[in-house]
Amino acid sequence: MKRSIKQTMEKTKLAILLSKVKHVKSEKLACVLAIQTEALAALHDFMHRRRFTQLMPVVVAPMTDPLCHGVHDIEIDCDSQKLKLTKSMILHKFMALMSDHLSHVYIMSPCVRLEPKACKDSGRHLLEFTQLDMETKDLQKEGFMSLIEELVGYVVARVKKKCDCALRLLERELIVPKRPFKVFKSADLKARYGKDYEKIMSEKLKEPFWITGFKREFYDREDADYDLVWPEGFGEAMSGGQRHYKYGDLVRIMRDRGYDEKQFGAYLELARRGLLKPTCGGGIGIERMVRFLTGLPHIRDVGPFTKVPGEDIVL
Ligand code: ASP
């Protein structure tokens, strides 16, 4: 006797689930993941060769990156302690470098940033993503930018060489970028192209480039910051800079900008005690890098379980 199976989901959610299943089972996604796997191996090899020490991710902590744009906040009650989900490990990588025995660290760091649904069609925003988060005591702005240019060149060349078949199936032709990358000042670009300057420049250029001089978080020096931007319209790749680490500077900027200093009490205490060190670094988004390497129009398609702001989440 035939038994009818009761449907457990409402129709619209079921349609989303079934389209996800199609995506998960597709050859296209398998090609994207093969490219991601090679890119991650290349990134680890590069960091190990440069003697960066790998740290494990921090996922919950009493404080996290305040970010300079608004996202929905998450706070978890845990036996009378209030913990936040990591937006980035920025403060923790600075704190790790208090050690006189560590010079440079990196983390494959999961970040949760519940971006508003207005970002739905940007093609590059996800509610959770992973970044290669790096910080060093040995380099300053120019040295770090040149390290990143080498890293990008290495990853692109290796993926081009090792993932020929997947790239062909995705109809993606990769060009190993020439170094040094071009550098632009954000104020100049804004004067010329208006507020969408980054998008316009990303669409115009054929190789990755830098934009400097952004207004940033309290920890970034505005005279020594940088964003790496992917070309061909793929947009922002990495943010970073040389950091403020002195108590007086941190408190002055926090007060100027109306931060709740109490939220960063432990961090400020370390700064007050002179334990924080001058460092320089950045965070490069893995899913955005994979989108660039694979040439996919939307970041939704770079993984099986990506979550786009404003879209229904079924898995
Ligand atoms: N905290 C930055 C971000 O997550 C990265 C960095 O400055 O190192 O965008």
Ligand code: MG
């Ligand atoms: Mg940024």
